[in-house]
Amino acid sequence: xxxxxxxxxxxxxxxxxxxxxxxxxxxxxxxxxxxxxxxxxxxxxxxxxxxxxxxxxxxxxxxxxxxxxxxxxxxxxxxxxxxxxxxxxxxxxxxxxxxxxxxxxxxxxxxxxxxxxxxxxxxxxxxxxxxxxxxxxxxxxxxxxxxxxxxxxxxxxxxxxxxxxx
Numbered sequence: 177x178x179x180x181x182x183x184x185x186x187x188x189x190x191x192x193x194x195x196x197x198x199x200x201x202x203x204x205x206x207x208x209x210x211x212x213x214x215x216x217x218x219x220x221x222x223x224x225x226x227x228x229x230x231x232x233x234x235x236x237x238x239x240x241x242x243x244x245x246x247x248x249x250x251x252x253x254x255x256x257x258x259x260x261x262x263x264x265x266x267x268x269x270x271x272x273x274x275x276x277x278x279x280x281x282x283x284x285x286x287x288x289x290x291x292x293x294x295x296x297x298x299x300x301x302x303x304x305x306x307x308x309x310x311x312x313x314x315x316x317x318x319x320x321x322x323x324x325x326x327x328x329x330x331x332x333x334x335x336x337x338x339x340x341x342x
Contacts, residue, residue: 193215193218194213195208196219203216204217206220206223207223276326277341285339286314286340288338292336297311306331314340
């Protein structure tokens, strides 16, 4: 495989690190960005693998073990999440409370109407008995992604005298 060199001319090792150019250091061959280079110990950390006579790098082994442990923990969490009973007894039943077709710019219209009424989001949420996050979702134009029910949209329209749905 062809080598990239920052230093001298020719195909043999020049005695200088091919990554940083440092001279007089012991070099080892490693792969950096797909190219095999003779690099010093400081530049070795940029490599994908080392071929020196000293065997494998203990720091690299530890980081690989840590990565594998984290991957195993994440897999276990995913299994736990899949096993959770998702048959909730409370919350919005979106089949009985469908979100209506909303007008373009409904979020900005709601925010403008709320501000004109002199209400903060937390005050409006308390008045309507709903979560602040649901009102924020409507104002940000993401009512459908946040699973906001049609009854909230109707309540907002009524409370602020604004048209949000077609």
